[in-house]
Amino acid sequence: MTTGIPAASAGTPAASFGTGGRGPRLFSGGGRRAGVVSSISTLVVLAAVVAIFLAAPGSSEVRHTFFSPHDMWESFVGNPKKGYYSVGAAIWLNIRMFLTAEVLILILALLIALIRQSTGPVLFPLRVLAMMYVDLFRGVPLLLVVYAVGFGLPALRLSFISSQSYAVYGVLALTLSYSAYVSEVYRAGLISVHRSQVAAARSLGLTQGTAMRYVILPQAIRNIVPPLLNDFISLQKDTALVGVLGAIEANQAAQIYGSTVFNYSSLTVAAILFLILTIPLARFTDHLIDRDRQRRLAGAAT
């Protein structure tokens, strides 16, 4: 087994590592020779890592505890009679929390960014508030915000606010924290649009709001799609923190399996599920960047 992995795959991937025509190039430098060298060195490194893992004194225990196929399957489907939840079902809560929080963050963060970038003296108090908000929620660890919202709001015993589910508090905490970061991403995007664009829009008689809506913001958003999606990939993972409140999301379900059966292959299942969520988003980000560049630059200036 030790020798089988590198030997079996050594022949095939060399061709695909060459200079791909489209998309961001993972292996730059070009040339067939460079492609062969980079794929061989990659395989050598991978083989070494696998070899070290397999040769480690505790390897078989680790493999049993974290990579047992039986336990991975059991934790994936769940079994309420034995006292553990399905990790595969629990991931839906992560997805729902992520999707809800994402929409709320996009709105709240934009609002904060626009306030911070406003100029009028009338809005000065709002600008100070927005700055304090960003300082506060960027500075406090997300885990503490989750605790504060998830345990603090119910303790207030207010009729509507205190009777929500943990998932709702989780979404609220994620929104509060991430909006602070994302508002700064928006702000960087707004600043990146050249001042001459504002001048051109205003000179046509567009009001400040209309110029922002149709001229500045679309260009700003185009510039920030990659960092924005990067933050959302991070957000997808951080939905796992809501588990500390007791919400049965994938990570929490995996932990429950682990402490019930004393096998942590469930955590590997949760990790794989998170990867399945995040990798498509990462590739989608690459695709958007690529498409935008192609559309705007291909065949420029005929």
Add this chain to the structure above:
Amino acid sequence: MTVDSPLDAMVVEDVYKSFGAATPVLSGVSLSVAAHEVVCLIGASGSGKSTLLRCINLLEPIDSGRISLLGEQVTGAGIDANKVRRQVGIVFQSYNLFPHMTVLRNVTLAPMKVLRLPKAQAEEAARELLARFGLADKENQYPDRLSGGQQQRVAIVRALAMQPQIMLLDEVTSALDPELVAEVLDVIRELAAGGMTMLIATHEMGFARDVASRVCFLEDGMIVESAPPADLFTDPKDERTRRFLRRIVDAGRM
């Protein structure tokens, strides 16, 4: 100072402008442009030509002085800058087209959002203008795919789509490759022939001599000399004008 006559489309009186504490960019500029008149501003870079145009379009606030457009004062408190700008089109050296919009959308945005024209009507008017300036087949292109000359003509069309009474042109050929200059100058000539009131900052002396009814030479934020092109280029009165023109001739640009 000058008295506003009903014929004057644009009156600039004793305008001062400085950026921060630095030396003033405009120090007491006075100028009037009659309706249908074409006035060219010439002068070295940094003489204040662009700043003057930006002040007239209210893109820059002035420190003191007065600017009136079409008989109404537009400087001072309580002026609706957006309303003023509808009547004054400006075209910039670097085109400043909106890169995320097609040519057609660039041209129709302001008529639709500011004048509230229905889409069909705005597009029809835009297509007419684009066709008039030889851009009929470019309406679905993005600005990045056009040559500099084409982009600048789209920028002129975009300003014209608002049906302005006055056009301000800020060194509109300075960023162009030499072989593309003519196509843009031809457009401006056509506008002049059509009776458009224009104030043009330019480095193209031949063009200024050709198209302007009056040429103003600026230096250090002041209008040093103002005369019909035939007089200013052949018999400049002021020593500073003579020096500037000599440099232009020496550089082979006239």
